[in-house]
Amino acid sequence: MTLFKKPFYAQTYVKPLMLAISSGLLLAACSKPAPDSPDVAQPDPVVDNISIWPQLNLPVQQDPAIEQAITELMAGMTLPQKIAQMIQPEIRDITVEDMRQYGFGSYLNGGGAFPNDDKYASPADWIALAESMYQASVDASQDGSTIPTMWGTDAVHGHNNVIGATIFPHNIGLGAANNPALIEQIAKVTAREVMVTGIDWVFAPTVAVVRDDRWGRTYEGYSEHPQIVHDYAAAIVKGLQGVADGDFLGDDKVISTVKHFVGDGGTTGGIDQGNTEVTEQQLFDIHAQGYVGGLQAGAQSVMASFNSWNGSKIHGDQYLLTDVLKNRMGFDGFIVGDWNGHGQIPGCTNEDCPQAANAGLDIYMVPTAAWKPLYYNLIKQVEGGEISMARIDDAVRRILRVKMRAGLFDKPSPAKRALAGKTELIGADEHRAVARDAVRQSLVLLKNQNKLLPLNPQQRLLVTGAGADNIGQQAGGWTISWQGTGNTNADFPGGSSIYDGIARQVKAAGGSVELSADGSYQQKPDAAIVVFGEEPYAEGNGDIDNLEYQRGNKTDLALLKKLKADGIPVVSLFISGRPLWVNPELNASDAFVAVWLPGSEGEGVADVILTDADGAVQYDFHGKLSFSWPASPQQTAVNYGDADYQPLLSYGFGLRYGEDDVLAAVLSEQVEQSNQLTELVIFERAPRSPWQLQLQSGNANSSESVMVGSSIQQLGAISSRTFDKEVQEDARRFEFDGSASAALRFISPFPRDLRAYAEADSQLTVLVKRQGEVPSQVMLGMACGDDCGGAVNISAALTAMPEQQWQPLAVNLSCLQQQGMNLGQVFQVLSVQSSGKLTLSLADARISPVANQQHTVVACQ
Structure with a gap:
């Protein structure tokens, strides 16, 4: 049975691509575009052409x-x-x-x-x-x-809100596996663990077809190609709900939600909740295929998308929600x-x-x-x-x-259902085995100079990098917390970091392994495994303006170069929620693996990169790029079928053991420099890397501090809570109860050099709202150490503000410098301290190189 009559999408996009993959043409770094791809010779927009939809x-x-x-x-x-x-x-x-x-x-x-x-x-x-x-x-x-x-x-990669649950690789890694049967198995496991907790319904799968990798939800998409998304949508719906003529919505099944209808992955500039500017034919051919697959598998729920289509917000678009989805496609x-x-x-x-x-x-x-x-x-x-x-x-x-x-009128209450309370199923061994296999299948080998991989576990190995022993980082966003931040390894009982897996196998084989955060070692290793990459983020908090990794702060590259300078072969394991421009890091690595966001079962990485004790390959690399890899930081929207398709590595690329490298020995590291200093964002919806939000309470001799890791948090005299200003949880309310000195602080574990901002006569700006009275002293400042910094009293400025109205305040960096702030060593980029009772909300904080005349500038004191 065909899905729809003479599908434009299937004729001009899928068949040429599948033929190319099967013939190996996509393994070259300069693949030619399909001549009839939907991104070539675009037709004029046609609005409300219902016949396009099946x-x-x-x-x-x-x-x-x-x-x-x-x-x-x-x-x-x-x-x-x-x-x-x-x-x-x-x-x-x-x-x-x-x-x-x-x-x-x-x-x-x-x-x-x-x-x-x-x-x-x-x-x-x-x-x-x-x-x-x-x-x-x-x-x-x-x-x-x-x-x-x-x-x-939101059980989007396992029952990811529950401590101890099995956390699967995020969708971008599963797309690289290109195995619908695996996806259905993952969905079945997820449904079981969700049903243990008495929950009926999950907001998955996400079927976005991502077109611009700057989007902060790129990792929630399986692929830039609609066919994988179509097939995976069907597989996960079947796994979550069961099949219509079999175990449909039975005791171990949940209601699924195909989301976000429609076009969420196609917004201009990759801006979250932005505007998808495409023709109706493109909207269907590229962005709607997951709905065709998911609905034909029996999906019972569809979630409307935040984005607009050619300026029309989907939540209010009667044509798409009613005429297309309900009436034409028959969704009931x-x-x-x-x-x-x-x-x-x-x-x-x-x-x-x-x-x-x-x-x-x-x-x-x-x-x-x-x-x-x-x-x-x-x-x-x-x-x-x-x-x-x-x-x-x-x-x-x-x-x-x-x-x-779903039988909700007939089933027992949640506590009495078949799987309710069977906590042994949460993170069960057989479930973790599925996740570990998914990790193995998702890894993509980008470079393997001199056939360095696989490594023999009987060698002396060094494991280093910020991500080496960090399950929270490898799990990414939507993991326990919304952003995936504030988690430690102890929050993943039963899970394994990438280092855990390597160490267990190396020790079992008789080799030795040393873990080092900074690349130091007691004895020179035979090889170094460096695990590094993006910090966790979710939704708009992950939006970026180009694809350069660690732009302006290349600490991981420095580590790679240090090890290379010591004559140590380097294996890079790159944690990321999207392809990024990493030419310098590729040059500094002998082998380079995209591990994506593998979840709680890090040992699956060791299964592939290490041989067994006898030197035999345990598991070969399986994954192939489901997203094209960029050739420059500005190549943010590079998709197979583009008119000028010239990525660094093409869609479908992925080395197997024994295959020769295709990358040049030395890749260009040149970056087009902008003559204009950009704003340094500190807080926009959430703290922006590398800044972390910390609460502090108490006097200097007896103070306590805690990193903010949840939406509601309290420490002594200060509490913090997220709320919605414009979009989901994009602002924070801080309440100082006046019982002790307290502060909110945005800090970094390493100093940042912000001298260029001082040279540009920049301002530290905040968007705040006060509620109630303001104490006589409220200090806003920055710090470069315990006894190094500067601050100004913003009490008068807050008092002068209309109550319950958002107002921008600014302080000149030069003022803080005059008070002793060393902008070459910024550990604390922003703090607000008060000993009195105060309710203050924060929606934005940044350092702006251009003074804004509309801001209230606090006088230097």
Whole structure:
């Protein structure tokens, strides 16, 4: 059966590429573009051409008995009960009593949200919350409803919010494996571990087809090629939900969500939540293939995307949500919004948005206190005729249809379900074995000079680099916390770092291994394994403006060169969520492996790069690039099929053992320099690398400090909490209770040289909002050591600000220098300290080389 009649995508994009891969043509670094690829000779935009979209034959057909049961149930529902089905709040913003009173159709935990606000909540804690919410939802004492609620979670590479769960490689690595059967197996494991905690629904798979690798969600995409995404979407939906004529939504299955509809990976400039400017044909051929695959596998939920399509926000686009997805493609499940995504529609706010419902959104994801006014506004808008009752009934019918198909009306409560409480399944050995195999299959060998790999484990090996013994870094974003930050190896019980795996195998084979953070060693090794790469990030926090690795701060390159200068062969293991320009690092390495973000089972890396004790290969390299590797930092949008396709390494490239290198012996390290100093971002949505947010409380002789690793955190006299200003958790509120001196500080473990900013007469600028009274002394400053730094009192400036309004404040770096700040050794780039009671919110902080006349400049004191 064909997916659709005479598919443009299949005829002009897939077949030439698959032929090229099978014939080995893509192993050359200068592959020619397919002559009819969709990125060549683009047609003029054609809007609302419904014939482009397929009429799908979906595997889950409507059951007359279920439809009749829905009709009878809805006949007795009040308007408030129906609206409650369309509201999805977040566990940090509702209580069990709220569930009992309102009877929400669903709820979620966002990244970094845990039962009882406890990062270390046990599986029993998760089950207890699921059970309490369920029982409240079926308690008719207040809302008159007995409709069971459902819990949604971001289990995007395993049950990644739960301590001890199996964490799989992120999607970019799985794409390199190009093995749909493996993906289905991973999804089955994920579903089991999710069901142990009583959760019904996961927000996966992400089926973005990434076109610009500057995007901070690149690693959530399987490939730049739609075919892999199409096939993987089908595989993961089957693994999560089961198959329509078999184990569909059984006891060990969860409801899946194909996301984010549509075009999230195609935004101009790779800007998260930006504008995807493509023709409708391209939107379908490139960006919609994951939905064709996922829906044809029976996906019951689709999540609307934050992005716009040619200027139209998807959350409010009736043509795409209703005419295309529901009517043309035949999707009869429900469409859920993304994190307050409805509030981004022109004319809408998080609290008030009839446009989204009218466009076809069925469930509003409203994870802040905005859920309550939104609920009441929707009721008023139906009563006033802004939203038709027919539209509400359609949304509620779709929600109830999925709940009935999932057996939520018939299954026991979460604590009594078949897998509930079977904690031995969380991180079970057989599950970790699947993840370890996925690691092996995902690795891509880019360089192997003189056939250095595989290494014999009977040698003397040095393992070094920041990522060597760091499971949190190798797991990446969406791991326990939303950004994947603030985690230690102790947060991954049962997991293994890359060093752990190497050390175990080397010691078992009779060799020796030394772990060193800085590349030092007791005795000269036979080879050095250097593990380095990107720090964890998620969503817009990972957006970058070019692809140069460690731009302006090449500490990892210095380590590689140091080892090379010592005459030690160097194997580089590069942790990253996207291909990056690493020509200098490639030149300084004898072998170079893209390990992507392998997750909790780091030992899978050792299985491939080490032989067994007898010198035999354990596992050959399997992975092939599912993203083209850039030839320059500015080559940010390089995709197979481009008119001028000249990457450093082509889509489909990946060496096997015994194959010769294709890279030049010495790659160009020249970078086009900009004559203009760019802004240094300190805080934008979250702390920007290398800066980390720290809370400090107490006097100089008895102070305590802690790194902020969760959305809600407190230490002594200061507390911190994320909230939404424009988008998800993009601002922080700090409360100083006045019981002791306290501070928030953005620090780096290594000093930064910011002298160029002083030479450009720059300013340290912050965007802040005050609430309530301001003490007489609030110090804003920078530090270069315990007794080195500068600060100014911003109390008067804060007092003069209108309360509860965002205002920019600035201090000239030259002022801080006058007070003794050494900008060549910046350890603490920004601090705010107060001994009095103060509530202050922060939305942005940066060093700007050009003075802004609209900022309030604090006078130098």
